[in-house]
Amino acid sequence: MTERVIKPVGRGFLFLDSHPAGCEQLVRDLTAQVEARTPDKHPVALVIGSSSGYGLAATIAGLARYGIDGVGVSFEKGPARRTATAGWYRTAATAQYAEQAGRKFHFVNADAFADTTKDEVLDLVAKEFGAVDYLIYSVAAPRRVDPRTGTTYQSALKTIGAPYTTKSIAFEDGEPQLTEASLDVATDEEIAETVQVMGGEDWTRWVDALAERKLLNDGFSTVALTYIGSELTGPIYRQGSIGAAKAHLEQTAKELSERDGVRAFTSVNGAAVTQASSAIPGIGLYVSLLHKVLGEKMQTPIQQSIALWDQLTGEQTPDLDEDGRLRLDRWELDPAVQAAVKEQWDAVTQDNIATVADAAWFFAEVRRLYGFDVDGVDYDAETEVDVEWPTTA
Numbered sequence: 029m030t031e032r033v034i035k036p037v038g039r040g041f042l043f044l045d046s047h048p049a050g051c052e053q054l055v056r057d058l059t060a061q062v063e064a065r066t067p068d069k070h071p072v073a074l075v076i077g078s079s080s081g082y083g084l085a086a087t088i089a090g091l092a093r094y095g096i097d098g099v100g101v102s103f104e105k106g107p108a109r110r111t112a113t114a115g116w117y118r119t120a121a122t123a124q125y126a127e128q129a130g131r132k133f134h135f136v137n138a139d140a141f142a143d144t145t146k147d148e149v150l151d152l153v154a155k156e157f158g159a160v161d162y163l164i165y166s167v168a169a170p171r172r173v174d175p176r177t178g179t180t181y182q183s184a185l186k187t188i189g190a191p192y193t194t195k196s197i198a199f200e201d202g203e204p205q206l207t208e209a210s211l212d213v214a215t216d217e218e219i220a221e222t223v224q225v226m227g228g229e230d231w232t233r234w235v236d237a238l239a240e241r242k243l244l245n246d247g248f249s250t251v252a253l254t255y256i257g258s259e260l261t262g263p264i265y266r267q268g269s270i271g272a273a274k275a276h277l278e279q280t281a282k283e284l285s286e287r288d289g290v291r292a293f294t295s296v297n298g299a300a301v302t303q304a305s306s307a308i309p310g311i312g313l314y315v316s317l318l319h320k321v322l323g324e325k326m327q328t329p330i331q332q333s334i335a336l337w338d339q340l341t342g343e344q345t346p347d348l349d350e351d352g353r354l355r356l357d358r359w360e361l362d363p364a365v366q367a368a369v370k371e372q373w374d375a376v377t378q379d380n381i382a383t384v385a386d387a388a389w390f391f392a393e394v395r396r397l398y399g400f401d402v403d404g405v406d407y408d409a410e411t412e413v414d415v416e417w418p419t420t421a
């Protein structure tokens with residue numbers, strides 16, 4: 029047991045330590061935002077990427093609204109010389125919530141891309157639940173080792189066709205700085221590797237593994253998260269190497285849907301501040317402007333995840349576009365919202381960035397990813413950092 033006072037130390041948007049009490053409070057705040065339904069039965073769900081961002085929100089919304097049982101998979105580091113990762117602490121808090129709510133939800137800390145992880149998780153599913161109703165795939169990873177070939181693929185954040193320079197946001201002593209970030213053109217090899225990491229191959233392998241072991245319940249549905257975004261971020265995201273991976277993921281949904289007994293979608297979610305998105309040049313500035321334009325109308329990951337579950341369970345009619353994708357991002361791509369964001373994007377300078385963009389909100393959101401800046405937490409108090417990974421008896 030080690031109690032310490034934890035302060036945010038790090039560079040850029042990366043912090044070396046996370047705050048356990050802050051992470052726990054954040055999970056409590058998320059659960060409090062979900063209004064419960066009374067389902068006839070408790071669906072069984074697998075959530076891949078359950079410790080953070082959209083996967084965490086989907087896990088909490090599923091638990092709190094529909095009383096799901098199941099398994100969450102993520103890849104986090106436990107406490108050592110530094111604290112554990114924030115996702116480790118958030119998982120511990122989510123497990124505590126699930127237990128208090130009377131749900132049977134297990135958490136596995138392992139590489140989702142590995143066949144050994146799939147075996148372990150599916151053994152658990154077979155033993156505990158017999159089969160699954162839902163698979164939510166919300167992984168964001170910089171690399172993937174294909175266990176069948178041993179090849180390591182690296183994902184690239186590069187453009188396709190021509191280089192691109194974007195406005196971007198950074199912070200110096202907490203003060204926003206308007207910067208520029210230049211993105212190089214991805215080679216064909218780099219595009220192919222990005223597709224290997226963030227495209228649909230591993231999602232397919234999860235569905236294959238479940239089907240081979242006859243672990244799919246009737247009406248099985250699976251969703252993988254995708255992003256479209258604004259024309260302001262288009263050259264970096266949707267038309268870039270990561271966009272090629274998203275196109276592959278969306279194609280994979282179509283292929284999976286053709287199988288008997290599988291309903292597969294991608295869900296287009298809106299921009300959110302997460303560990304994955306804050307690493308993408310330009311996205312921080314874009315999100316800061318979006319929040320300035322939308323304020324409280326910006327749909328949070330938990331609000332979108334409630335909508336996702338309502339649409340998956342049939343409580344609401346699925347909001348599908350002409351490509352069969354679930355659209356949870358309509359608020360973001362509303363033409364009036366985009367026009368307002370573009371106007372501010374063009375107008376932002378070093379002198380006005382603090383007022384034209386919601387820079388202070390964005391800075392605090394990044395800190396909250398690590399459990400800092402959370403209301404109701406005493407940051408001068410010692411907090412227990414040796415939190416164990418949750419095990420379910």
Ligand SMILES: NC(=O)c1ccc[n+]([C@@H]2O[C@H](COP(=O)([O-])OP(=O)(O)OC[C@H]3O[C@@H](n4cnc5c(N)ncnc54)[C@H](O)[C@@H]3O)[C@@H](O)[C@H]2O)c1
Pocket residue numbers: 076077078079080081082083101102103104115138139140141165166167168169170253254255296297298299300301302303304305
């Ligand atoms: N953040 C956004 O603005 C945004 C918008 C739309 C869609 N999305 C999509 O949502 C999905 C999740 O992204 P996020 O922003 O929530 O990311 P995130 O960084 O908050 O979460 C990523 C999750 O993946 C897990 N993970 C990473 N590598 C893993 C591995 N090898 N094995 C098991 N788990 C692993 C992490 O532990 C974490 O739980 C992605 O597909 C992303 O493109 C994000």
